[in-house]
Amino acid sequence: MSIQTASIQTSETPLGRDDLARLVARDIKPGSFVNLGIGQPTLVSNYLQPEQNITLHTENGMLGMGPEATGDQIDGDLINAGKIPVTELPGASYFHHADSFAIMRGGHLDICVLGAFQVSATGDLANWHTGAPDAIPAVGGAMDLATGAKDVFVMMTLLTRDGASKIVEACTYPLTGVGCVTRVYTDKAVFLTGPDGVTVRETFGCTLEELQALVPVPLTAAPAVEP
Amino acid sequence: MSIQTASIQTSETPLGRDDLARLVARDIKPGSFVNLGIGQPTLVSNYLQPEQNITLHTENGMLGMGPEATGDQIDGDLINAGKIPVTELPGASYFHHADSFAIMRGGHLDICVLGAFQVSATGDLANWHTGAPDAIPAVGGAMDLATGAKDVFVMMTLLTRDGASKIVEACTYPLTGVGCVTRVYTDKAVFLTGPDGVTVRETFGCTLEELQALVPVPLTAAPAVEP
Amino acid sequence: MLNFIDTVGEAVAGIKDGSTVMIGGFGNAGQPFELIDALMDCGARELTVVNNNAGQGDQGLALLIKEGRVKKMICSFPRQSDSWHFDAKYKAGEIELELVPQGNLAERIRAAGAGIGGFFTPTGYGTMLAEGKETRILDGRGQVFETPIHADVALIKALKADGVGNLVYRKTARNFGPIMAAAAKHTVAQVSEIVPTGGLDPEVIVTPGIYVNSIVKVA
């Protein structure tokens, strides 16, 4: 999928949603505790390998969440944060909402993976509100997830339908969290974000120069130490 | 024990510790959730009647505590706040320390019964520290109990060994809680305390006038509505 | 005092106009549907309702909102694909909304039950949901001051109760039940089963009976 020899790794084509999910799954360190947000991030669970020994948290009160339930497995009392019936793995545990968000807010989750409208050069996240004056706001657990996990990975397309970069100098949409995003997985590249700006770990179907032409913040190649 | 016909009830003699414990036990409303402090208040448990249906809380993590354990009942994992082995009644539950003190601080206990060095006319409590400069301070759950319960009953002798009243205009010992005590059970009388001062519900072996001579705050007879 | 009550109607009969009512559940899991229906029937108005959402479809909380019985919603996620009754009331300016991040909602409810007067949380710092709120840097992070959410009544669903009101829940249906039971002055639990006192292991009780006032068995 990607050429492993350069400090900027490339694939010949942009990544589809499933390939991106596979890449995120591969990057999660064995033994991690992870929360996968609603939507695209949920796809990551399809590509986690048993030997990675990943424990999934769902903020409605469970650690050790298994795959989506099918057929007779479906149980209305066992759902994920997206209200989808799921299953329970051996070693699972249940707890109430305050205890569940204590796990998150207390910094005990290694990674959460979220979708986004925009990510700023310094890792600010906007993913809950379009800012439209007539929109009905709904935040759910987005701010808690953005604030609580040790690492916040974002999965999104790099460009809006109108061709604008979702990686921006400063978010114009209302913020979800400040300086919280550490990595951004997009169809065209994987970006590392932090207080010192944005570096590029891999590109997909484009060069760093081509990518820079799309993104309005300075990009540099990431050191090759990343997994 | 006491003559029930006057608004000030009297007995012929001062009450001993057990009689006082029996009186407190009788005054606890059926169905109450109660915490009995270490020392003299623990005696109250000996006089609670099964038909009162009282649930005892111990702040080290239990509701539904039973009597002191004896013989084979003794289990090092089942102790009360005084670190005495106790027993478990049907309907008991266990919880951790933060949940236990949440029960207390959240105002869910109906009554706690505490010992005291001093109680002020407005219900301030001093029961944890003599104020001696070389004393090693130790507070335990005293402040939490004083602050948390809906009603705080104090059990103590009215006078110190030196003959000074422990009911005072203002506490000279360091405070445990401010304005928290609602009743004071002593060997010589039962006092009701609150923002409007001290009233006397019963006397034991003395008249109200004799009692007033011992206590440096104005005393009046309590209305006869108390149980 | 604990009472075992025969019908959901009697269980909610004391709810007055203007009450703050917490309703348990996340999605359908843990939602006390029968108690919500009874609340609809009892006629109380001008309610402030605390729930994670603001009603879905044409049932339960959504109907309460449709009928104009809810003055204010305190919730984290009102907008859903089928929250049309809330959406309509909100756009018409006929319902107030206090939007709270889900973890802050849970912690504020917990704080009420635990007698905590307020707390600082990093969640929401630097966002529009912190606007107008006190902030402070603590432990090296920006934090927002949040206050407890108390309620007059909590309506929750549990799996089993024993004779002294101890409750256990089932899987992710536990969600808001335990913290709402502690935060409300009066807690009504609908349960699937009532077992004799002593029939629940003291080690596994999630909500001690001290937090429960009324229990009604719902088939």
Next chain:
Amino acid sequence: MLNFIDTVGEAVAGIKDGSTVMIGGFGNAGQPFELIDALMDCGARELTVVNNNAGQGDQGLALLIKEGRVKKMICSFPRQSDSWHFDAKYKAGEIELELVPQGNLAERIRAAGAGIGGFFTPTGYGTMLAEGKETRILDGRGQVFETPIHADVALIKALKADGVGNLVYRKTARNFGPIMAAAAKHTVAQVSEIVPTGGLDPEVIVTPGIYVNSIVKVA
């Protein structure tokens, strides 16, 4: 990462001079005696120890204090009939004491694990234990601002662990274990039994394995 460790010595080997160490237990119930003895043997000095008490008799924490290994105690009840080692050190000015009401101690530990930056509590308001602390009237009551107590290491005792580190406790031995496990960067649990993963009912787990780093079985 979770590790199953063969000896208590190895389990505490990483504790460094100057660490803040939480030690579970209330009275003897829930005290991880073997881990405390191992902490004694490992030689770490200048420790800040968080425990409800400050050692009793001539064992465990009392010995650590006697040997001058504890710089500071954070506790609610240091003075007991047999706390002679603490008493002597305290009177000699050789140990610091931060005295905290027991419920504030528990809540501050819980706050650390839950990522709460600080909170207001009515407990201690108007007393000398609130001197110098910020106060505020909230919910009509005077309240004191208290901050979280974090730790480098927690040493706790549980009844059983499963293969992913989930813990259950026994009776009042639960006490501080669950909140200390969450508040420390590294939690070591001594347990009486290790069962296969799946051997503990998910409904009854008190401490999820996410809070546990090292497990050692003590006979």
